[in-house]
Amino acid sequence: xxxxxxxxxxWLDELRGGDEAAFRLIYHAYRPRLYTFLCRLSGRPDVAxxxxxxxxxxxxxxxxxxxxxxxxxxxxxxxxxxxxxxYLRNRxxxxxxxxxxxxxxxxAAPGPGPLEALAERETVRSLERALRRLPSADxxxxxxxxxxxxxPAEAAGVLGVRxxxxxxxxxxxxxxxxxxxxxxx
Amino acid sequence: xxxxxxxTDTELDRRLAxxxxxxxxxxxxxxxxxxALTVLARRRRGPALRRAWAFTIRELEPLLVALVGxxxxxxxxxxxxxxxxxxxxx
Numbered sequence: 001x002x003x004x005x006x007x008x009x010x011w012l013d014e015l016r017g018g019d020e021a022a023f024r025l026i027y028h029a030y031r032p033r034l035y036t037f038l039c040r041l042s043g044r045p046d047v048a049x050x051x052x053x054x055x056x057x058x059x060x061x062x063x064x065x066x067x068x069x070x071x072x073x074x075x076x077x078x079x080x081x082x083x084x085x086x087y088l089r090n091r092x093x094x095x096x097x098x099x100x101x102x103x104x105x106x107x108a109a110p111g112p113g114p115l116e117a118l119a120e121r122e123t124v125r126s127l128e129r130a131l132r133r134l135p136s137a138d139x140x141x142x143x144x145x146x147x148x149x150x151x152p153a154e155a156a157g158v159l160g161v162r163x164x165x166x167x168x169x170x171x172x173x174x175x176x177x178x179x180x181x182x183x184x185x
Numbered sequence: 186x187x188x189x190x191x192x193t194d195t196e197l198d199r200r201l202a203x204x205x206x207x208x209x210x211x212x213x214x215x216x217x218x219x220x221a222l223t224v225l226a227r228r229r230r231g232p233a234l235r236r237a238w239a240f241t242i243r244e245l246e247p248l249l250v251a252l253v254g255x256x257x258x259x260x261x262x263x264x265x266x267x268x269x270x271x272x273x274x275x
Contacts, residue, residue, distance in 0.1 A: 031209065035208055057224055061224050
């Protein structure tokens with residue numbers, strides 16, 4: 001186990017005891033990655049904000065029980081993914097058709113939103129477009145690794161598939177993404 | 186004829202690495218943190234039922250002790266009266 005994993009285990013131990021400082025450390029370490037993941041997965045900053053709140057409430061109310069092999073990042077991303085899936089299910093939304101339904105249009109905000117402010121460069125805009133056009137399963141596969149920074153084995157755990165199956169899925173998703181990017185250029 | 190060059194794995198990795206991290210606006214981040222810390226504090230204090238029970242025991246303990254003591258004394262008195270009655274009365 002490396003130093004980062006040791007440190008996170010310590011945070012989790014403290015959090016189980018109700019320690020606020022441990023929660024704050026986890027919150028600040030993972031907030032941008034989780035928000036980025038949810039933003040790009042849902043395509044809507046307002047939805048991502050609500051879903052992220054749910055992730056933190058679950059962590060505060062029911063931190064993961066200690067067990068062999070448990071690591072914090074995959075647990076957090078699994079919760080984030082589950083709240084997104086529940087959100088879609090509650091609204092009877094098909095994740096693969098969100099683009100057609102215009103759900104992916106970003107809500108106009110009074111000032112520049114986080115996505116708009118950061119998506120200035122054309123390559124980034126092009127990649128954002130391609131990601132939105134990817135099928136939902138492919139999008140989450142790519143995002144878990146790219147935005148979440150998870151290792152393929154960890155991402156496989158988030159999706160509940162075997163690591164070799166995840167690698168195949170990732171390879172297919174990347175090929176589709178590359179094709180979409182090519183077609184946009 | 187399609188003249189577009191395919192995007193290589195290296196190129197795709199480069200572009201994905203360029204995707205910026207996003208973050209919540211400061212006010213929203215503060216609200217989320219505060220809401221979660223409230224839940225955490227509630228969990229630390231324990232479930233509502235357990236807290237209610239603890240409060241009841243703490244507040245009513247003297248009264249309960251007095252009631253149990255009084256009941257014990259009353260039972261003893263009644264037992265004595267009954268014994269006396271049986272001994273004295275015809």
